[in-house]
Amino acid sequence: MIKKLEEIYLKLLELSKSPKKEYNSKEDLWSLIEQEIDIIQTEFSSYKQELESSTLLIESQLEEISRLYEEISTLFEISKIVASNIETKQILMPILSTLKKAINFKCGIINIDFEGSYSEAIGECPSNLESLVSQIDDDVDIIFKEKCEKLNNESIIYKTISTASNKKMGFILVSGKESGPIFTAGDKKIIESAAQQIGSSIEREIALKEEIERERLNQQIEIARNIQFNFFPKTFPNDENFDSYGESIPAIHVGGDYFDVFMKNDSLYGIVADVSGKGLPASLIMSSLRSAFKSLLESTNGDLLKTVTSLNKMLAYDVGDDKFVTAVFVKLTRDGGLEVINAGHDPLYIVKDKISKINSTSTPIGMFEFMEFEIQKTKLEKNTLIFAYTDGIPEARNINGEEYDFERLERLLSKVYILSAKDIVDNVEKDVFKFSQGALQHDDMTLLAIKYLG
Known part of the structure:
Protein backbone atom coordinates (compact mmCIF):
# COMPACT_ATOMS: atom_id res chain seq x y z
CA MET A 1 0.00 0.00 0.00
CA ILE A 2 2.72 2.48 0.89
CA LYS A 3 4.51 1.71 -2.34
CA LYS A 4 1.40 2.73 -4.30
CA LEU A 5 1.17 5.97 -2.32
CA GLU A 6 4.82 6.71 -3.06
CA GLU A 7 4.13 6.36 -6.81
CA ILE A 8 1.22 8.81 -6.54
CA TYR A 9 3.36 11.24 -4.57
CA LEU A 10 6.15 11.18 -7.14
CA LYS A 11 3.68 11.82 -10.02
CA LEU A 12 2.18 14.75 -8.14
CA LEU A 13 5.68 16.18 -7.64
CA GLU A 14 6.24 15.98 -11.39
CA LEU A 15 3.10 18.04 -11.93
CA SER A 16 3.73 20.60 -9.21
CA LYS A 17 7.48 20.81 -9.79
CA SER A 18 7.93 20.76 -6.02
CA PRO A 19 10.98 19.24 -4.28
CA LYS A 20 10.58 15.83 -2.63
CA LYS A 21 10.16 15.87 1.14
CA GLU A 22 11.09 13.18 3.61
CA TYR A 23 8.44 11.17 5.51
CA ASN A 24 8.61 8.54 8.30
CA SER A 25 5.21 6.98 8.12
CA LYS A 26 2.27 6.29 5.88
CA GLU A 27 0.39 9.15 7.57
CA ASP A 28 3.23 11.57 6.76
CA LEU A 29 3.21 10.45 3.12
CA TRP A 30 -0.52 10.87 2.88
CA SER A 31 -0.24 14.43 4.30
CA LEU A 32 2.40 15.28 1.68
CA ILE A 33 0.14 13.96 -1.07
CA GLU A 34 -2.72 16.17 0.15
CA GLN A 35 -0.39 19.22 0.16
CA GLU A 36 0.65 18.57 -3.43
CA ILE A 37 -2.95 18.14 -4.46
CA ASP A 38 -3.78 21.55 -2.92
CA ILE A 39 -0.85 23.15 -4.75
CA ILE A 40 -1.94 21.66 -8.07
CA GLN A 41 -5.58 22.70 -7.55
CA THR A 42 -4.50 26.29 -6.77
CA GLU A 43 -2.33 26.46 -9.88
CA PHE A 44 -5.06 24.97 -12.00
CA SER A 45 -7.60 27.50 -10.70
CA SER A 46 -5.19 30.35 -11.45
CA TYR A 47 -4.50 29.00 -14.95
CA LYS A 48 -8.22 28.67 -15.59
CA GLN A 49 -8.79 32.30 -14.67
CA GLU A 50 -5.95 33.43 -16.94
CA LEU A 51 -7.33 31.32 -19.74
CA GLU A 52 -10.77 32.83 -19.34
CA SER A 53 -9.31 36.36 -19.31
CA SER A 54 -7.24 35.62 -22.41
CA THR A 55 -10.28 34.20 -24.15
CA LEU A 56 -12.27 37.36 -23.43
CA LEU A 57 -9.40 39.52 -24.66
CA ILE A 58 -9.05 37.48 -27.84
CA GLU A 59 -12.80 37.68 -28.44
CA SER A 60 -12.66 41.46 -27.90
CA GLN A 61 -9.73 41.79 -30.28
CA LEU A 62 -11.47 39.62 -32.87
CA GLU A 63 -14.55 41.81 -32.56
CA GLU A 64 -12.41 44.93 -33.00
CA ILE A 65 -10.65 43.40 -36.00
CA SER A 66 -14.00 42.41 -37.46
CA ARG A 67 -15.31 45.95 -36.95
CA LEU A 68 -12.18 47.45 -38.44
CA TYR A 69 -12.46 45.12 -41.42
CA GLU A 70 -16.08 46.21 -41.84
CA GLU A 71 -15.04 49.87 -41.76
CA ILE A 72 -12.26 49.32 -44.29
CA SER A 73 -14.59 47.31 -46.56
CA THR A 74 -17.19 50.08 -46.38
CA LEU A 75 -14.65 52.81 -47.16
CA PHE A 76 -13.21 50.74 -50.00
CA GLU A 77 -16.68 50.27 -51.45
CA ILE A 78 -17.34 54.02 -51.20
CA SER A 79 -13.97 54.71 -52.87
CA LYS A 80 -14.96 52.46 -55.78
CA ILE A 81 -18.30 54.26 -56.11
CA VAL A 82 -16.57 57.68 -56.15
CA ALA A 83 -13.91 56.54 -58.63
CA SER A 84 -16.42 55.05 -61.06
CA LYS A 209 -15.43 71.15 -65.76
CA GLU A 210 -12.95 74.01 -65.45
CA GLU A 211 -10.48 72.08 -67.58
CA ILE A 212 -13.17 71.33 -70.17
CA GLU A 213 -14.19 75.00 -70.19
CA ARG A 214 -10.56 76.07 -70.40
CA GLU A 215 -9.97 73.71 -73.31
CA ARG A 216 -13.12 74.97 -75.03
CA LEU A 217 -11.99 78.56 -74.51
CA ASN A 218 -8.50 77.73 -75.80
CA GLN A 219 -10.06 76.24 -78.91
CA GLN A 220 -12.19 79.35 -79.38
CA ILE A 221 -9.16 81.58 -78.79
CA GLU A 222 -7.15 79.56 -81.28
CA ILE A 223 -9.93 79.99 -83.85
CA ALA A 224 -10.03 83.73 -83.09
CA ARG A 225 -6.24 83.86 -83.32
CA ASN A 226 -6.31 82.23 -86.75
CA ILE A 227 -9.06 84.60 -87.87
CA GLN A 228 -7.09 87.56 -86.56
CA PHE A 229 -3.93 86.54 -88.40
CA ASN A 230 -6.03 86.19 -91.53
CA PHE A 231 -6.96 89.85 -91.09
CA PHE A 232 -3.34 90.93 -91.40
CA PRO A 233 -2.01 91.42 -94.93
CA LYS A 234 -0.46 88.37 -96.58
CA THR A 235 1.23 90.41 -99.30
CA PHE A 236 2.65 93.92 -99.14
CA PRO A 237 2.83 96.68 -101.76
CA ASN A 238 6.31 96.46 -103.30
CA ASP A 239 7.08 98.09 -106.65
CA GLU A 240 9.29 100.78 -108.12
CA ASN A 241 7.80 103.42 -105.74
CA PHE A 242 6.98 101.54 -102.55
CA ASP A 243 8.47 98.89 -100.28
CA SER A 244 6.42 97.85 -97.27
CA TYR A 245 6.29 95.20 -94.58
CA GLY A 246 4.64 94.72 -91.18
CA GLU A 247 4.10 92.23 -88.35
CA SER A 248 2.01 91.94 -85.19
CA ILE A 249 2.93 89.89 -82.11
CA PRO A 250 0.16 89.53 -79.50
CA ALA A 251 1.05 89.54 -75.80
CA ILE A 252 -1.59 86.85 -75.22
CA HIS A 253 -3.36 84.46 -77.59
CA VAL A 254 -5.47 87.14 -79.24
CA GLY A 255 -4.41 90.78 -79.38
CA GLY A 256 -6.04 94.15 -79.91
CA ASP A 257 -3.44 95.58 -82.30
CA TYR A 258 -4.22 95.99 -85.97
CA PHE A 259 -2.24 97.01 -89.00
CA ASP A 260 -2.82 96.98 -92.72
CA VAL A 261 -1.13 98.31 -95.85
CA PHE A 262 -2.60 98.16 -99.36
CA MET A 263 -2.94 99.95 -102.66
CA LYS A 264 -6.06 101.85 -103.73
CA ASN A 265 -6.50 104.32 -106.58
CA ASP A 266 -2.76 104.05 -107.25
CA SER A 267 -1.96 105.31 -103.74
CA LEU A 268 -0.61 103.36 -100.78
CA TYR A 269 -2.67 103.33 -97.57
CA GLY A 270 -1.40 102.21 -94.21
CA ILE A 271 -2.92 101.97 -90.73
CA VAL A 272 -1.58 100.95 -87.36
CA ALA A 273 -4.12 100.84 -84.52
CA ASP A 274 -4.22 99.80 -80.87
CA VAL A 275 -7.57 98.93 -79.29
CA SER A 276 -7.78 99.63 -75.56
CA GLY A 277 -7.61 96.39 -73.58
CA LYS A 278 -6.47 92.95 -74.65
CA GLY A 279 -7.83 89.54 -75.51
CA LEU A 280 -11.09 88.67 -77.25
CA PRO A 281 -13.00 91.97 -76.64
CA ALA A 282 -10.17 94.01 -78.15
CA SER A 283 -9.86 91.51 -80.99
CA LEU A 284 -13.57 91.87 -81.84
CA ILE A 285 -13.27 95.66 -82.01
CA MET A 286 -10.15 95.29 -84.12
CA SER A 287 -11.97 93.06 -86.63
CA SER A 288 -14.80 95.60 -86.81
CA LEU A 289 -12.27 98.39 -87.40
CA ARG A 290 -10.63 96.50 -90.25
CA SER A 291 -13.79 95.81 -92.22
CA ALA A 292 -15.18 99.32 -91.61
CA PHE A 293 -11.98 101.13 -92.67
CA LYS A 294 -11.76 99.44 -96.05
CA SER A 295 -15.47 99.77 -96.66
CA LEU A 296 -15.52 103.48 -95.78
CA LEU A 297 -12.40 104.13 -97.84
CA GLU A 298 -14.24 102.66 -100.80
CA SER A 299 -17.29 104.85 -100.24
CA THR A 300 -15.20 108.05 -99.90
CA ASN A 301 -13.15 107.20 -102.99
CA GLY A 302 -9.94 107.19 -101.00
CA ASP A 303 -10.46 110.45 -99.09
CA LEU A 304 -8.51 109.82 -95.86
CA LEU A 305 -10.11 112.58 -93.78
CA LYS A 306 -13.68 111.63 -94.67
CA THR A 307 -12.90 107.95 -94.06
CA VAL A 308 -11.46 108.52 -90.57
CA THR A 309 -14.29 110.92 -89.63
CA SER A 310 -16.93 108.33 -90.61
CA LEU A 311 -14.98 105.54 -88.92
CA ASN A 312 -14.90 107.52 -85.67
CA LYS A 313 -18.66 108.05 -85.69
CA MET A 314 -19.27 104.36 -86.28
CA LEU A 315 -16.92 103.21 -83.50
CA ALA A 316 -18.21 105.81 -81.02
CA TYR A 317 -21.68 104.36 -81.51
CA ASP A 318 -20.67 100.67 -81.48
CA VAL A 319 -17.87 100.09 -78.97
CA GLY A 320 -19.20 101.88 -75.87
CA ASP A 321 -17.75 104.42 -73.48
CA ASP A 322 -15.00 102.23 -72.02
CA LYS A 323 -13.34 101.35 -75.32
CA PHE A 324 -11.40 103.44 -77.83
CA VAL A 325 -8.75 103.04 -80.52
CA THR A 326 -5.51 104.95 -80.95
CA ALA A 327 -4.51 104.89 -84.59
CA VAL A 328 -2.27 106.46 -87.19
CA PHE A 329 -3.53 106.57 -90.80
CA VAL A 330 -1.22 107.07 -93.78
CA LYS A 331 -1.85 107.87 -97.44
CA LEU A 332 1.20 107.99 -99.74
CA THR A 333 1.05 108.92 -103.43
CA ARG A 334 3.56 107.91 -106.06
CA ASP A 335 5.01 111.43 -106.22
CA GLY A 336 5.88 111.29 -102.48
CA GLY A 337 2.87 113.19 -101.18
CA LEU A 338 2.16 112.03 -97.63
CA GLU A 339 -1.06 112.53 -95.65
CA VAL A 340 -1.17 111.47 -92.00
CA ILE A 341 -3.91 111.47 -89.36
CA ASN A 342 -2.58 110.63 -85.91
CA ALA A 343 -5.48 109.97 -83.54
CA GLY A 344 -4.06 109.65 -80.04
CA HIS A 345 -1.29 107.31 -81.19
CA ASP A 346 2.46 107.28 -80.59
CA PRO A 347 4.51 109.48 -82.96
CA LEU A 348 4.91 108.35 -86.55
CA TYR A 349 8.60 108.40 -87.53
CA ILE A 350 9.83 109.87 -90.82
CA VAL A 351 13.46 108.85 -91.28
CA LYS A 352 15.89 110.05 -93.91
CA ASP A 353 19.15 111.80 -92.97
CA LYS A 354 17.45 112.76 -89.72
CA ILE A 355 14.41 111.64 -87.77
CA SER A 356 11.23 113.70 -87.66
CA LYS A 357 7.97 112.88 -85.97
CA ILE A 358 4.31 113.35 -86.74
CA ASN A 359 2.63 113.55 -83.36
CA SER A 360 -0.99 113.07 -82.40
CA THR A 361 -3.29 116.04 -83.03
CA SER A 362 -6.60 114.56 -81.85
CA THR A 363 -8.18 112.16 -79.39
CA PRO A 364 -8.37 108.42 -80.14
CA ILE A 365 -11.16 107.37 -82.45
CA GLY A 366 -14.32 106.04 -80.84
CA MET A 367 -14.19 108.32 -77.80
CA PHE A 368 -16.49 111.08 -79.10
CA GLU A 369 -18.98 110.75 -81.92
CA PHE A 370 -18.43 114.25 -83.30
CA MET A 371 -14.72 114.88 -83.65
CA GLU A 372 -12.73 116.94 -86.13
CA PHE A 373 -9.47 115.36 -87.25
CA GLU A 374 -6.43 117.20 -88.57
CA ILE A 375 -4.66 115.89 -91.63
CA GLN A 376 -0.91 116.54 -91.65
CA LYS A 377 0.77 116.72 -95.04
CA THR A 378 4.36 116.59 -96.18
CA LYS A 379 6.46 115.71 -99.23
CA LEU A 380 8.88 112.82 -98.99
CA GLU A 381 12.29 112.54 -100.60
CA LYS A 382 13.56 109.42 -102.28
CA ASN A 383 14.44 106.48 -99.94
CA THR A 384 12.56 107.87 -96.94
CA LEU A 385 11.27 105.54 -94.23
CA ILE A 386 7.84 105.83 -92.63
CA PHE A 387 7.71 103.78 -89.44
CA ALA A 388 4.53 103.16 -87.40
CA TYR A 389 4.17 100.92 -84.35
CA THR A 390 2.11 100.33 -81.21
CA ASP A 391 3.23 101.15 -77.68
CA GLY A 392 4.17 97.52 -77.06
CA ILE A 393 7.51 98.40 -78.71
CA PRO A 394 8.76 101.36 -76.60
CA GLU A 395 7.08 99.92 -73.48
CA ALA A 396 8.62 96.46 -73.81
CA ARG A 397 10.34 95.60 -70.54
CA ASN A 398 13.30 93.52 -69.50
CA ILE A 399 13.58 91.35 -66.39
CA ASN A 400 14.61 94.44 -64.37
CA GLY A 401 11.41 96.29 -65.29
CA GLU A 402 13.21 98.78 -67.56
CA GLU A 403 11.45 99.93 -70.73
CA TYR A 404 12.87 99.75 -74.24
CA ASP A 405 11.81 103.43 -74.67
CA PHE A 406 11.62 105.81 -77.65
CA GLU A 407 15.26 106.89 -77.61
CA ARG A 408 16.51 103.35 -78.11
CA LEU A 409 14.03 102.89 -80.98
CA GLU A 410 15.08 106.16 -82.62
CA ARG A 411 18.79 105.28 -82.42
CA LEU A 412 18.11 101.96 -84.11
CA LEU A 413 15.93 103.49 -86.86
CA SER A 414 18.64 106.05 -87.70
CA LYS A 415 20.96 103.09 -88.43
CA VAL A 416 18.66 100.68 -90.27
CA TYR A 417 16.44 103.01 -92.34
CA ILE A 418 18.54 102.34 -95.44
CA LEU A 419 17.57 98.63 -95.35
CA SER A 420 14.49 97.07 -96.94
CA ALA A 421 11.16 97.38 -95.12
CA LYS A 422 11.25 93.72 -94.04
CA ASP A 423 14.82 93.97 -92.75
CA ILE A 424 13.91 97.11 -90.79
CA VAL A 425 11.00 95.30 -89.09
CA ASP A 426 13.18 92.24 -88.41
CA ASN A 427 15.95 94.38 -86.89
CA VAL A 428 13.57 96.23 -84.56
CA GLU A 429 11.95 92.95 -83.43
CA LYS A 430 15.31 91.32 -82.74
CA ASP A 431 16.54 94.35 -80.80
CA VAL A 432 13.38 94.44 -78.66
CA PHE A 433 13.56 90.70 -77.93
CA LYS A 434 17.25 90.94 -77.12
CA PHE A 435 16.53 93.79 -74.71
CA SER A 436 13.60 92.06 -73.01
CA GLN A 437 15.62 88.83 -72.53
CA GLY A 438 12.56 86.62 -72.49
CA ALA A 439 10.57 88.69 -69.96
CA LEU A 440 6.81 88.29 -70.23
CA GLN A 441 5.38 91.23 -72.18
CA HIS A 442 2.21 93.00 -71.06
CA ASP A 443 1.18 94.45 -74.43
CA ASP A 444 0.94 93.51 -78.09
CA MET A 445 3.72 94.62 -80.44
CA THR A 446 2.94 95.77 -83.96
CA LEU A 447 5.31 97.28 -86.52
CA LEU A 448 4.78 98.71 -90.02
CA ALA A 449 7.63 99.97 -92.22
CA ILE A 450 6.96 101.80 -95.49
CA LYS A 451 9.85 102.90 -97.71
CA TYR A 452 9.20 105.58 -100.32
CA LEU A 453 11.64 104.68 -103.08
CA GLY A 454 10.95 107.72 -105.27
Missing part, protein backbone atom coordinates in the same frame (compact mmCIF):
# COMPACT_ATOMS: atom_id res chain seq x y z
CA ASN A 85 -18.53 58.20 -61.49
CA ILE A 86 -17.57 61.64 -62.76
CA GLU A 87 -20.81 63.35 -61.70
CA THR A 88 -21.15 63.70 -57.92
CA LYS A 89 -24.95 63.50 -58.02
CA GLN A 90 -24.71 59.95 -59.35
CA ILE A 91 -22.77 58.66 -56.34
CA LEU A 92 -25.04 59.88 -53.53
CA MET A 93 -27.61 57.05 -53.50
CA PRO A 94 -25.02 54.24 -53.90
CA ILE A 95 -23.05 55.74 -50.99
CA LEU A 96 -26.21 55.95 -48.85
CA SER A 97 -27.00 52.30 -49.57
CA THR A 98 -23.47 51.27 -48.65
CA LEU A 99 -23.59 53.29 -45.43
CA LYS A 100 -26.92 51.75 -44.45
CA LYS A 101 -25.51 48.22 -44.77
CA ALA A 102 -22.50 49.15 -42.64
CA ILE A 103 -24.16 51.34 -39.98
CA ASN A 104 -27.74 50.05 -40.12
CA PHE A 105 -29.46 53.39 -39.52
CA LYS A 106 -33.17 54.10 -39.81
CA CYS A 107 -32.83 57.29 -41.87
CA GLY A 108 -30.02 58.70 -43.99
CA ILE A 109 -29.77 61.88 -46.06
CA ILE A 110 -27.02 63.34 -48.25
CA ASN A 111 -27.48 66.91 -49.48
CA ILE A 112 -25.08 68.81 -51.74
CA ASP A 113 -25.25 72.44 -52.79
CA PHE A 114 -23.29 72.22 -56.02
CA GLU A 115 -24.77 73.69 -59.22
CA GLY A 116 -28.05 73.84 -57.34
CA SER A 117 -29.24 72.01 -54.24
CA TYR A 118 -29.60 68.24 -54.63
CA SER A 119 -30.60 65.59 -52.04
CA GLU A 120 -30.92 61.83 -51.75
CA ALA A 121 -32.58 60.03 -48.81
CA ILE A 122 -32.98 56.41 -47.73
CA GLY A 123 -35.04 54.80 -44.97
CA GLU A 124 -37.92 56.21 -42.92
CA CYS A 125 -37.05 59.83 -42.15
CA PRO A 126 -38.99 62.03 -39.67
CA SER A 127 -41.12 64.79 -41.14
CA ASN A 128 -39.35 67.45 -39.05
CA LEU A 129 -35.86 66.50 -40.26
CA GLU A 130 -35.66 69.42 -42.72
CA SER A 131 -36.60 71.85 -39.96
CA LEU A 132 -33.89 70.43 -37.70
CA VAL A 133 -31.21 70.77 -40.39
CA SER A 134 -32.19 74.38 -41.09
CA GLN A 135 -31.45 75.24 -37.44
CA ILE A 136 -27.88 73.89 -37.51
CA ASP A 137 -25.27 76.65 -37.47
CA ASP A 138 -23.22 76.86 -40.68
CA ASP A 139 -20.03 76.86 -38.62
CA VAL A 140 -20.82 73.44 -37.12
CA ASP A 141 -18.71 70.70 -38.71
CA ILE A 142 -20.03 67.60 -36.94
CA ILE A 143 -22.78 66.66 -34.46
CA PHE A 144 -22.57 63.28 -32.69
CA LYS A 145 -25.43 62.77 -30.21
CA GLU A 146 -26.59 59.72 -28.28
CA LYS A 147 -30.07 61.23 -28.04
CA CYS A 148 -31.60 64.02 -30.11
CA GLU A 149 -34.72 65.35 -28.40
CA LYS A 150 -36.05 66.86 -31.63
CA LEU A 151 -35.82 63.46 -33.39
CA ASN A 152 -37.66 61.22 -30.92
CA ASN A 153 -34.51 60.85 -28.79
CA GLU A 154 -32.78 59.02 -31.62
CA SER A 155 -29.02 58.80 -31.92
CA ILE A 156 -27.74 61.02 -34.79
CA ILE A 157 -24.58 61.83 -36.74
CA TYR A 158 -24.45 65.06 -38.76
CA LYS A 159 -21.33 65.84 -40.83
CA THR A 160 -20.73 68.71 -43.24
CA ILE A 161 -19.34 68.04 -46.71
CA SER A 162 -16.51 70.49 -47.47
CA THR A 163 -13.83 71.02 -50.09
CA ALA A 164 -10.12 71.26 -49.33
CA SER A 165 -10.54 75.04 -49.02
CA ASN A 166 -13.16 74.45 -46.27
CA LYS A 167 -16.02 75.65 -48.44
CA LYS A 168 -19.21 73.98 -47.21
CA MET A 169 -20.90 72.05 -50.03
CA GLY A 170 -23.56 70.05 -48.14
CA PHE A 171 -23.99 67.48 -45.37
CA ILE A 172 -24.62 63.84 -44.41
CA LEU A 173 -27.18 63.09 -41.68
CA VAL A 174 -28.05 59.65 -40.29
CA SER A 175 -30.48 59.01 -37.42
CA GLY A 176 -31.78 56.04 -35.46
CA LYS A 177 -29.59 52.99 -34.91
CA GLU A 178 -31.61 49.84 -35.72
CA SER A 179 -29.12 47.39 -34.14
CA GLY A 180 -27.99 48.80 -30.80
CA PRO A 181 -29.10 51.87 -28.89
CA ILE A 182 -26.63 54.45 -30.22
CA PHE A 183 -24.14 55.10 -33.00
CA THR A 184 -20.52 54.26 -32.22
CA ALA A 185 -17.22 56.05 -32.74
CA GLY A 186 -16.62 53.65 -35.62
CA ASP A 187 -19.90 54.77 -37.26
CA LYS A 188 -18.80 58.37 -36.84
CA LYS A 189 -15.48 57.58 -38.49
CA ILE A 190 -17.22 55.99 -41.50
CA ILE A 191 -19.54 59.01 -41.94
CA GLU A 192 -16.58 61.40 -41.73
CA SER A 193 -14.67 59.49 -44.39
CA ALA A 194 -17.74 59.32 -46.66
CA ALA A 195 -18.19 63.11 -46.36
CA GLN A 196 -14.52 63.63 -47.20
CA GLN A 197 -14.75 61.46 -50.32
CA ILE A 198 -17.91 63.23 -51.51
CA GLY A 199 -16.07 66.56 -51.03
CA SER A 200 -13.16 65.20 -53.08
CA SER A 201 -15.61 64.11 -55.79
CA ILE A 202 -17.06 67.64 -55.95
CA GLU A 203 -13.54 69.12 -56.21
CA ARG A 204 -12.69 66.67 -58.98
CA GLU A 205 -15.87 67.51 -60.89
CA ILE A 206 -15.23 71.24 -60.53
CA ALA A 207 -11.64 70.82 -61.74
CA LEU A 208 -12.77 68.66 -64.66
